[in-house]
Amino acid sequence: xxxxxxxxxxxxxxxxxxxxxxxxxxxxxxxxxxxxxxxxxxxxxxxxxxxxxxxxxxxxxxxxxxxxxxxxxxxxxxxxxxxxxxxxxxxxxxxxx
Numbered sequence: 001x002x003x004x005x006x007x008x009x010x011x012x013x014x015x016x017x018x019x020x021x022x023x024x025x026x027x028x029x030x031x032x033x034x035x036x037x038x039x040x041x042x043x044x045x046x047x048x049x050x051x052x053x054x055x056x057x058x059x060x061x062x063x064x065x066x067x068x069x070x071x072x073x074x075x076x077x078x079x080x081x082x083x084x085x086x087x088x089x090x091x092x093x094x095x096x097x
Contacts, residue, residue: 004030010061013070022057025050 008030015023028034028042029050036054040047065071077097084090 007058007061009071010065013074014061014064014068017064018057018060022053022060025053026057029054 011026011030015026018026025039025043028039029036034042036047036050039050043050074097077093081090081093084093
């Protein structure tokens with residue numbers, strides 16, 4: 001379950017970098033919770049084709065995070081924000097991220 005949360009967080013950051021097909025399959029699988037068979041039926045493709053596209057999308061998302069670290073940096077910034085006492089400054093920073 002933890003891995004699913006992580007991969008969907010990566011999707012929030014990098015999903016627009018995936019192909020339309022990868023984005024559609026990923027959304028139906030992870031967000032809408034459809035099975036591979038259901039997705040395959042929806043798109044009239046094989047279950048294996050859906051599986052391959054989802055795995056490729058997952059690999060791309062991990063690659064982007066490894067190289068860009070947007071999610072990791074966002075988590076670090078959020079932790080730092082917890083220590084800021086000035087609510088005005090805290091709100092301005094939160095609006096930036």
